[in-house]
Amino acid sequence: MIFVTKLLVIGVDGATWKVIKPNLDSLPVFKKLCGEGKSGTIVLPEGEAVISPAIWTTMFSGVPGSKHGHEKYVKDGKLQSRDDIPVEFCWDKIPDKIVALQVPFVIPPFNWNCDYMPPGFGASKDEAELRQDVEGITAKAKEILASSPECAIVCYNHLDRVQHFHWGEDEYVLEWYKLVDSAIGEFVDKAEKVIVISDHGFCGVGEARDKTLPDVAADGQRLKGDHHEEAIIITKGLDCEIKQPGDVYRAIMEMFG
Amino acid sequence: MARHTTVSIPVELGEKIKKRIEGTGFRSVSDYTTYVLRQIVSSAEMREKSKGFKKEDHDEIKRRLKALDYI
Numbered sequence: 001m002i003f004v005t006k007l008l009v010i011g012v013d014g015a016t017w018k019v020i021k022p023n024l025d026s027l028p029v030f031k032k033l034c035g036e037g038k039s040g041t042i043v044l045p046e047g048e049a050v051i052s053p054a055i056w057t058t059m060f061s062g063v064p065g066s067k068h069g070h071e072k073y074v075k076d077g078k079l080q081s082r083d084d085i086p087v088e089f090c091w092d093k094i095p096d097k098i099v100a101l102q103v104p105f106v107i108p109p110f111n112w113n114c115d116y117m118p119p120g121f122g123a124s125k126d127e128a129e130l131r132q133d134v135e136g137i138t139a140k141a142k143e144i145l146a147s148s149p150e151c152a153i154v155c156y157n158h159l160d161r162v163q164h165f166h167w168g169e170d171e172y173v174l175e176w177y178k179l180v181d182s183a184i185g186e187f188v189d190k191a192e193k194v195i196v197i198s199d200h201g202f203c204g205v206g207e208a209r210d211k212t213l214p215d216v217a218a219d220g221q222r223l224k225g226d227h228h229e230e231a232i233i234i235t236k237g238l239d240c241e242i243k244q245p246g247d248v249y250r251a252i253m254e255m256f257g
Numbered sequence: 258m259a260r261h262t263t264v265s266i267p268v269e270l271g272e273k274i275k276k277r278i279e280g281t282g283f284r285s286v287s288d289y290t291t292y293v294l295r296q297i298v299s300s301a302e303m304r305e306k307s308k309g310f311k312k313e314d315h316d317e318i319k320r321r322l323k324a325l326d327y328i
């Protein structure tokens with residue numbers, strides 16, 4: 001089979017082996033990818049903030065968090081936008097070759113060469129909205145891949161939301177992994193090389209190297225999960241190894257730059 | 258393969274660009290000109306887009322982010 005899309009990067013915010021590995025039989029797409037490709041753990045470097053805006057920025061710019069300094073979706077009361085982040089992303093360097101959907105380094109998540117507005121602006125913890133968003137992103141991803149971009153980037157941030165409030169409720173959390181697993185399965189075979197990566201893993205509050213969140217959310221709901229410094233990586237057909245988030249940027253530039 | 262159209266620029270400017278791109282990754286005056294124009298157009302588009310984003314939207318997003326405690 002000849003693929004027009006050479007590389008598909010699937011970002012799954014907050015995905016952790018702690019849930020995937022023991023449940024591979026319920027997650028057929030992850031299971032197949034792990035079998036066909038190489039899987040591993042990314043241990044985020046000490047001193048770098050284990051938070052989504054920072055890591056997604058690093059992943060697609062190659063610039064470490066200590067240099068780009070982008071750590072929060074809202075800074076000094078101002079909602080941050082792409083222009084507030086002093087980096088050149090891979091799509092700035094090779095604008096025609098990349099389509100990127102919902103990269104969550106800003107809220108609403110960032111799109112390149114495509115349009116999509118998530119329900120609740122991508123800042124929802126409402127279950128119905130989150131489900132609707134998984135469906136919306138998946139439909140859009142299929143549309144994008146049908147247009148045959150050389151490089152496609154598709155991100156899901158739902159597991160992060162769910163795990164913050166439901167970590168430890170194993171069955172409930174697994175249902176969301178199943179949802180993402182089957183969503184990915186709808187388009188993962190449309191590219192020659194595949195990277196599946198999370199920005200960080202998850203764990204109970206108090207178990208992370210760096211505590212990133214308070215115990216109770218602003219609206220009084222108790223937070224049960226926190227970001228863990230171990231993220232997942234699966235690659236299929238890739239020549240280089242992804243050891244850190246910034247290696248994704250380097251892999252893209254090596255292939256298309 | 259992207260389709261192309263022809264744009265005229267003054268010869269003098271063309272010569273200056275030719276000199277400027279010597280030893281860089283740009284293969285031609287067209288390549289360089291496309292690069293520069295694209296930067297200008299995309300940042301203008303970005304500005305227009307963020308203008309289309311209403312103040313109420315910003316407030317709503319901030320309210321939602323606060324509920325998620327990502328602030």
Ligand SMILES: [Zn+2]
Binds near residue numbers: 013053200
């Ligand atoms: Zn995250």
